[in-house]
Ligand SMILES: [Zn+2]
């Protein structure tokens with residue numbers, strides 16, 4: 001997991017819930033850096049949360065740059081809760097990013113700290129990535145997808 005900057009590994013892992021129907025959207029949420037041009041708080045995740053959300057509408061471009069986005073909606077209640085970065089723009093690819101392409105708006109989700117097995121301590125990202133094999137497989141798939149888009 002060398003491409004994930006160490007600064008992200010010290011972040012806490014959040015469990016994200018849909019604020020409309022309260023279902024769990026994702027168990028690997030990270031509080032995101034504020035993106036250029038916005039002051040909105042976001043959460044992000046790395047694994048496509050396809051069990052809980054679906055892509056809706058058509059693609060559009062992020063205001064501050066040329067990242068190609070598509071909104072995502074909660075599968076249970078149908079409300080839009082965030083967006084997926086379908087194709088990151090070149091400056092964003094070059095800048096320090098955590099490789100997370102699934103974003104949730106903080107006003108549409110609520111988060112809880114994910115605890116470790118003992119239930120005593122909040123889980124950090126560095127605790128996750130070394131043990132979650134499924135995670136690495138999914139990221140591999142993801143990179144292939146991008147190559148196709150960027151060609
Ligand atoms: Zn919902």
Ligand SMILES: [Zn+2]
Nearest residue numbers: 065067089092
């Ligand atoms: Zn961008």
